[in-house]
Amino acid sequence: xxxxxxxxxxxxxxxxxxxxxxxxxxxxxxxxxxxxxxxxxxxxxxxxxxxxxxxxxxxxxxxxxxxxxxxxxxxxxxxxxxxxxxxxxxxxxxxxxxxxxxxxxxxxxxxxxxxxxxxxxxxxxxxxxxxxxxxxxxxxxxxxxxxxxxxxxxxxxxxxxxxxxxxxxxxxxxxxxxxxxxxxxxxxxxxxxxxxxxxxxxxxxxxxxxxxxxxxxxxxxxxxxxxxxxxxxxxxxxxxxxxxxxxxxxxxxxxxxxx
Amino acid sequence: xxxxxxxxxxxxxxxxxxxxxxxxxxxxxxxxxxxxxxxxxxxxxxxxxxxxxxxxxxxxxxxxxxxxxxxxxxxxxxxxxxxxxxxxxxxxxxxxxxxxxxxxxxxxxxxxxxxxxxxxxxxxxxxxxxxxxxxxxxxxxxxxxxxxxxxxxxxxxxxxxxxxxxxxxxxxxxxxxxxxxxxxxxxxxxxxxxxxxxxxxxxxxxxxxxxxxxxxxxxxxxxxxxxxxxxxxxxxxxxxxxxxxxxxxxxxxxxxxxxxxxxxxxxxxxxxxxxxxxxxxxxxxxxxxxxxxxxxxxxxxxxxxxxxxxxxxxxxxxxxxxxxxxxxxxxxxxxxxxxxxxxx
Numbered sequence: 001x002x003x004x005x006x007x008x009x010x011x012x013x014x015x016x017x018x019x020x021x022x023x024x025x026x027x028x029x030x031x032x033x034x035x036x037x038x039x040x041x042x043x044x045x046x047x048x049x050x051x052x053x054x055x056x057x058x059x060x061x062x063x064x065x066x067x068x069x070x071x072x073x074x075x076x077x078x079x080x081x082x083x084x085x086x087x088x089x090x091x092x093x094x095x096x097x098x099x100x101x102x103x104x105x106x107x108x109x110x111x112x113x114x115x116x117x118x119x120x121x122x123x124x125x126x127x128x129x130x131x132x133x134x135x136x137x138x139x140x141x142x143x144x145x146x147x148x149x150x151x152x153x154x155x156x157x158x159x160x161x162x163x164x165x166x167x168x169x170x171x172x173x174x175x176x177x178x179x180x181x182x183x184x185x186x187x188x189x190x191x192x193x194x195x196x197x198x199x200x201x202x203x204x205x206x207x208x209x210x211x212x213x214x215x216x217x218x219x220x221x222x223x224x225x226x227x228x229x230x231x232x233x234x235x236x237x238x239x240x241x242x243x244x245x246x247x248x249x250x251x252x253x254x255x256x257x258x259x
Numbered sequence: 260x261x262x263x264x265x266x267x268x269x270x271x272x273x274x275x276x277x278x279x280x281x282x283x284x285x286x287x288x289x290x291x292x293x294x295x296x297x298x299x300x301x302x303x304x305x306x307x308x309x310x311x312x313x314x315x316x317x318x319x320x321x322x323x324x325x326x327x328x329x330x331x332x333x334x335x336x337x338x339x340x341x342x343x344x345x346x347x348x349x350x351x352x353x354x355x356x357x358x359x360x361x362x363x364x365x366x367x368x369x370x371x372x373x374x375x376x377x378x379x380x381x382x383x384x385x386x387x388x389x390x391x392x393x394x395x396x397x398x399x400x401x402x403x404x405x406x407x408x409x410x411x412x413x414x415x416x417x418x419x420x421x422x423x424x425x426x427x428x429x430x431x432x433x434x435x436x437x438x439x440x441x442x443x444x445x446x447x448x449x450x451x452x453x454x455x456x457x458x459x460x461x462x463x464x465x466x467x468x469x470x471x472x473x474x475x476x477x478x479x480x481x482x483x484x485x486x487x488x489x490x491x492x493x494x495x496x497x498x499x500x501x502x503x504x505x506x507x508x509x510x511x512x513x514x515x516x517x518x519x520x521x522x523x524x525x526x527x528x529x530x531x532x533x534x535x536x537x538x539x540x541x542x543x544x545x546x547x548x549x550x551x552x553x554x555x556x557x558x559x560x561x562x563x564x565x566x567x568x569x570x571x572x573x574x575x576x577x578x579x580x581x582x583x584x585x586x587x588x589x590x591x592x593x594x595x596x597x598x599x600x601x602x603x
Contacts, residue, residue, distance in 0.1 A: 009384055012379075091367030092369060098359070099356070
């Protein structure tokens with residue numbers, strides 16, 4: 001009994017993460033329901049925005065479709081981060097630390113759960129969106145890319161959730177970061193294209209905010225079709241967030257394990 | 260205390276490094292100082308032989324759990340060294356962890372997983388093959404009496420069931436050394452007895468070394484081959500329960516006055532025969548200077564003073580008496596005065 005392979009360890013942790021989520025219907029429902037609720041309210045309440053000269057879409061429904069995808073990724077990251085913090089608070093993290101499990105397996109297993117949830121959310125939102133009348137200009141392949149980018153966004157945000165959990169070891173601290181994340185999302189081009197934002201400070205923040213490029217990458221697949229620049233920036237930002245957040249989570253994990 | 264024990268060790272039996280490949284525990288000068296907190300563990304020396312059940316007895320906040328966290332590699336020591344199963348706890352953490360099983364103070368379980376899910380996860384992380392995982396899981400569930408509840412979520416388990424599952428999880432990989440941190444705290448007497456029986460069986464039949472922390476005198480007395488008494492982060496006494504009690508030697512007598520208001524008068528008489536020690540509410544107790552032979556004189560003295568008692572009891576020394584002797588306080592209730600270890 002010299003210890004299991006990394007893959008076995010990751011699978012075991014991911015299975016546990018998935019079982020936990022699947023056995024909490026309230027988490028699943030809120031992860032699907034709330035983003036769709038915000039999407040519906042935004043799409044119908046702000047439809048008049050399409051009459052602004054230069055607005056890039058005829059339907060605000062299509063324009064706003066990136067919103068639930070990004071918001072759901074945020075929900076997923078907070079849920080996963082809170083779960084990890086709960087493990088630390090309850091001593092379950094110590095229990096896992098007493099096995100030959102490699103620390104990276106804990107992180108990878110947890111993030112595998114985030115990816116699985118992101119995948120489910122992406123597919124479900126797409127299905128609901130299509131039923132509501134969203135038209136994806138890039139076609140079926142674009143839908144696949146849309147879900148892929150959503151999953152990458154979920155993974156990047158999941159890494160941030162893991163950093164918070166590992167640094168603080170507190171469910172309360174992780175959950176209290178949620179409003180801050182929400183502000184970051186709103187200070188992007190989530191509701192209006194950047195060139196239509198009138199306030200200079202807001203446009204500046206939206207321009208330096210990487211969330212804008214995630215949103216624009218997702219949105220381009222819906223309203224424009226294949227826009228290489230938007231996609232490159234979207235995937236580039238997603239990968240950048242993943243690399244940085246995973247590096248940070250890895251360092252936080254090493255610090256936590258060494259305590 | 261550790262220094263005193265050192266003198267009893269066989270010659271050439273160096274403290275660190277001589278238990279390589281064996282299932283023992285050794286610590287020398289182990290210290291844990293928390294930032295802005297107390298010195299939770301203040302220079303502990305101990306040696307637990309392979310196959311031994313070692314009871315670490317002390318009140319809340321004495322340093323028991325902090326010691327376990329260090330020995331299980333979950334907390335680095337501030338100073339000192341320790342080897343578990345022959346491996347250094349700081350330099351050889353993975354080897355230590357592969358050799359030990361631990362059920363820590365809180366039964367850390369996932370409320371949304373079943374008992375069987377927990378065992379599968381633990382077995383997978385320990386590298387058991389698929390079939391072995393299932394077999395070992397079933398075997399342990401049966402052994403701790405959780406076969407019927409195996410597929411129920413843990414949030415529906417009682418405290419005793421959680422503790423038994425905790426023990427099963429610690430045993431998945433057949434460890435040579437088992438750390439149990441207050442395993443029966445909060446359990447009903449029946450669950451406590453069941454857990455005691457299983458711990459005894461593990462040591463007796465499988466030769467597992469058990470390091471058990473407890474604040475229950477009876478638990479240490481029943482289970483432990485040797486007991487270390489810890490107070491304020493230091494071991495103040497260590498030996499077999501019998502030897503520790505024999506060290507105190509003399510029994511105590513406890514008298515309960517028949518009439519309220521006569522307690523002081525009864526105490527005055529009893530103090531002629533020995534030093535007063537803590538007693539039940541309303542009663543007076545003294546450690547008899549001359550042993551059990553004083554009892555008849557005590558009765559005669561009370562009678563001559565016209566003091567009637569509703570209850571008179573001769574008690575053999577207990578581990579609480581040992582604690583009292585060494586620390587000046589009774590173990591029961593001593594923890595209330597301590598700073599909680601968790602807060603440290």
